Amino acid sequence: MTTQSDCFGILDKVFPMGKEGLREIVQSCFECHDRKACLEAALTTKQGLKFRGELLLRIPASGLVGRLKRWSEKKELNRLVKQEQGKKE
Numbered sequence: 001m002t003t004q005s006d007c008f009g010i011l012d013k014v015f016p017m018g019k020e021g022l023r024e025i026v027q028s029c030f031e032c033h034d035r036k037a038c039l040e041a042a043l044t045t046k047q048g049l050k051f052r053g054e055l056l057l058r059i060p061a062s063g064l065v066g067r068l069k070r071w072s073e074k075k076e077l078n079r080l081v082k083q084e085q086g087k088k089e
Helices: 027-031 035-042 046-058 063-088
Strands: none
Protein backbone atom coordinates (compact mmCIF):
# COMPACT_ATOMS: atom_id res chain seq x y z
CA MET A 1 0.00 0.00 0.00
CA THR A 2 1.46 3.34 -1.10
CA THR A 3 0.90 6.54 0.86
CA GLN A 4 1.37 9.90 -0.76
CA SER A 5 3.44 12.65 0.81
CA ASP A 6 1.86 15.87 2.06
CA CYS A 7 3.53 17.67 -0.84
CA PHE A 8 2.00 15.41 -3.52
CA GLY A 9 0.75 17.46 -6.47
CA ILE A 10 1.47 20.90 -4.97
CA LEU A 11 3.36 22.81 -7.64
CA ASP A 12 5.14 25.26 -5.33
CA LYS A 13 6.43 22.43 -3.14
CA VAL A 14 7.56 19.94 -5.80
CA PHE A 15 8.51 22.38 -8.57
CA PRO A 16 9.25 25.71 -6.82
CA MET A 17 10.58 28.86 -8.41
CA GLY A 18 14.37 28.98 -8.17
CA LYS A 19 16.69 31.92 -7.57
CA GLU A 20 17.03 32.59 -11.32
CA GLY A 21 13.27 32.78 -11.83
CA LEU A 22 13.01 29.27 -13.27
CA ARG A 23 11.20 26.35 -11.71
CA GLU A 24 13.40 23.61 -10.25
CA ILE A 25 12.67 20.12 -9.01
CA VAL A 26 13.35 19.71 -5.29
CA GLN A 27 16.28 17.38 -4.59
CA SER A 28 14.21 15.15 -2.29
CA CYS A 29 11.76 14.51 -5.16
CA PHE A 30 14.42 12.57 -7.08
CA GLU A 31 14.32 9.88 -4.41
CA CYS A 32 10.50 9.68 -4.27
CA HIS A 33 8.87 6.79 -6.11
CA ASP A 34 5.76 8.93 -6.81
CA ARG A 35 7.70 11.78 -8.48
CA LYS A 36 6.28 11.33 -11.99
CA ALA A 37 2.65 11.04 -10.86
CA CYS A 38 3.20 13.90 -8.42
CA LEU A 39 4.55 16.30 -11.05
CA GLU A 40 1.79 15.30 -13.47
CA ALA A 41 -0.82 15.97 -10.77
CA ALA A 42 0.79 19.34 -9.99
CA LEU A 43 0.54 20.37 -13.65
CA THR A 44 -3.22 19.67 -13.69
CA THR A 45 -3.97 22.06 -10.81
CA LYS A 46 -5.11 25.64 -11.45
CA GLN A 47 -1.61 26.90 -10.73
CA GLY A 48 -0.09 24.19 -12.92
CA LEU A 49 -2.38 25.06 -15.83
CA LYS A 50 -1.38 28.71 -15.47
CA PHE A 51 2.29 27.66 -15.56
CA ARG A 52 1.70 25.60 -18.72
CA GLY A 53 0.03 28.63 -20.33
CA GLU A 54 3.03 30.78 -19.47
CA LEU A 55 5.31 28.22 -21.10
CA LEU A 56 3.27 28.41 -24.30
CA LEU A 57 3.79 32.17 -24.42
CA ARG A 58 7.58 31.76 -24.10
CA ILE A 59 7.93 29.21 -26.87
CA PRO A 60 7.98 30.81 -30.31
CA ALA A 61 5.59 29.31 -32.82
CA SER A 62 7.09 29.04 -36.27
CA GLY A 63 5.08 28.47 -39.39
CA LEU A 64 1.39 27.82 -39.82
CA VAL A 65 1.47 24.37 -38.24
CA GLY A 66 3.33 25.69 -35.19
CA ARG A 67 0.82 28.52 -34.72
CA LEU A 68 -2.12 26.13 -35.11
CA LYS A 69 -0.63 23.72 -32.60
CA ARG A 70 -0.02 26.54 -30.13
CA TRP A 71 -3.57 27.88 -30.61
CA SER A 72 -4.95 24.38 -30.03
CA GLU A 73 -2.90 23.93 -26.85
CA LYS A 74 -4.02 27.35 -25.55
CA LYS A 75 -7.63 26.45 -26.24
CA GLU A 76 -7.24 23.14 -24.39
CA LEU A 77 -5.61 24.85 -21.40
CA ASN A 78 -8.43 27.42 -21.27
CA ARG A 79 -10.97 24.58 -21.31
CA LEU A 80 -9.13 22.83 -18.47
CA VAL A 81 -8.96 26.05 -16.41
CA LYS A 82 -12.72 26.57 -16.80
CA GLN A 83 -13.31 22.94 -15.88
CA GLU A 84 -11.13 23.35 -12.77
CA GLN A 85 -13.03 26.51 -11.79
CA GLY A 86 -16.32 24.65 -12.17
CA LYS A 87 -15.18 22.02 -9.67
CA LYS A 88 -14.58 24.62 -6.97
CA GLU A 89 -17.88 26.47 -7.36
